[in-house]
Amino acid sequence: MNLPLVSVIIPxxxxxxxxxxxxxxxxxxxxxxxxxxxxxxxxxTAKELxxxxxxxxxxxxxxxxxxxxxxxxxxxxxxxxxxxxxxxDLWEEGKLKAQVQWMKLHPECxxxxxxxxxxxxxxRVNPMKKHQKYSGDIFRQSLPLCIVSPxxxxxxxxxxxxxxxxxxLMPVCEDYDLWLRIAVRxxxxxxxxxxxxxxxxxxxxLSRKYWGMxxxxxxxxxxxxxxxxxxxxxxxxxxEMLINKSSILIQxxxxxxxxxDARVYKNLVSRYSKSFDLVNSKxx
Numbered sequence: 001m002n003l004p005l006v007s008v009i010i011p012x013x014x015x016x017x018x019x020x021x022x023x024x025x026x027x028x029x030x031x032x033x034x035x036x037x038x039x040x041x042x043x044x045t046a047k048e049l050x051x052x053x054x055x056x057x058x059x060x061x062x063x064x065x066x067x068x069x070x071x072x073x074x075x076x077x078x079x080x081x082x083x084x085x086x087x088x089d090l091w092e093e094g095k096l097k098a099q100v101q102w103m104k105l106h107p108e109c110x111x112x113x114x115x116x117x118x119x120x121x122x123x124r125v126n127p128m129k130k131h132q133k134y135s136g137d138i139f140r141q142s143l144p145l146c147i148v149s150p151x152x153x154x155x156x157x158x159x160x161x162x163x164x165x166x167x168x169l170m171p172v173c174e175d176y177d178l179w180l181r182i183a184v185r186x187x188x189x190x191x192x193x194x195x196x197x198x199x200x201x202x203x204x205x206l207s208r209k210y211w212g213m214x215x216x217x218x219x220x221x222x223x224x225x226x227x228x229x230x231x232x233x234x235x236x237x238x239x240e241m242l243i244n245k246s247s248i249l250i251q252x253x254x255x256x257x258x259x260x261d262a263r264v265y266k267n268l269v270s271r272y273s274k275s276f277d278l279v280n281s282k283x284x
Contacts, residue, residue: 004033006096006154007079011037011069012087016044018199019087023052026085029096033079037069067166067174070150074157074165082155088199089151092117095195099154102189110159110186113152114195121200135190139183139234143241145217146176148188151196153179159186167223173216180220184229212252214245221245222268239272 008026012019019036026034035056038045040063049057058072070084081103085091095114102112115133118125133148134141141147163181166174182188221242224230230238246265253262 004031004079006081006083006100007033007035007073007077007157008083008085009035009037009070009073009077010085010087011039011066011073012041012045013039013063013066013069014041014043014045015087016041016048019045020048020051022085022087022090023049023055025090025092027052027054028093029091032096033077035073035076037073039063039065039069065168065171067168067170071165071168074160077157080157082157082160084150084153086149086151089149090197090199091151092195092197094193096154098191098193098195102191103154103156106189109189110156111182112154112189112191113148114191114193116149116152116196116198117194119197119199133190133192134188136187137183138188138190139180140237142176142179142183143221143237146173146179148175148179149196149198150175151198155182167220170216170219173213173220176217177220177223180224181229184224184234212249214249218242218245218249218265218268225272242272243269 010019010022010026012022015022023034023036026032033056034052034054035058036049036052037058038049038060040060046059049055056076058069058076060069060072074082081100083096083099098114099112103109113133116127118127130145131147132141138147159182163178163185165178167177170177179188221238224238225235225242246269250262250265250269253259253265
């Protein structure tokens with residue numbers, strides 16, 4: 001039996017209004033394996049998915065979150081190249097072809113991502129400077145926030161086998177966490193073509209559901225610092241970012257009288273400030 005070269009995973013939850021368009025934008029790319037994970041939807045999502053008999057469908061009994069859904073898709077994926085698509089985003093024509101060509105020409109490459117067109121509330125907008133994309137060693141540039149969209153990336157399955165999948169304890173910023181775990185080991189190739197339509201501004205976006213996104217970024221940074229994968233320079237960068245983000249959260253908590261929450265991050269800052277001074281002294 002011939003295995004597919006590319007497996008595409010779409011997690012979806014209550015996206016009956018848009019998931020069909022996303023699926024069609026994938027199927028138009030050519031031969032591939034498409035896995036859709038219906039993450040406990042309560043709307044008409046199941047009815048929409050029934051219109052696509054060629055997809056591999058995973059139905060979850062209850063909503064478990066995007067990390068859990070993507071990981072269940074990964075368990076079923078047979079391709080050596082893995083892509084993801086959020087169910088409110090679309091792929092442009094030729095997206096998959098461009099990335100497959102790059103991966104075939106560069107067998108050493110573990111991750112390639114493309115540029116994107118941003119749509120907010122139906123209107124095209126320009127990304128801010130902080131969302132600038134980079135090629136090569138993107139580890140340091142990825143520390144402030146996530147610069148790689150899940151809908152734009154293609155990964156070798158071997159790298160996911162190596163570093164693990166999405167952290168199922170993270171309801172948001174799970175992509176930020178995974179890209180950092182990959183970027184600490186491997187470079188990312190950036191293709192400048194705008195090959196995805198990234199939609200935002202709607203009410204069901206996870207970034208609108210969860211406040212204080214930096215809480216989860218700090219969680220990811222703390223995890224990194226507990227591992228042995230970082231060299232001395234990387235450890236300095238991560239520690240500095242964790243302290244900076246924690247300090248901002250502390251100010252916000254204290255302003256709102258949430259002293260217990262502030263104390264959690266004060267303890268974190270205190271612990272890592274000592275190691276930050278130690279790392280700095282060794283680098284000097």
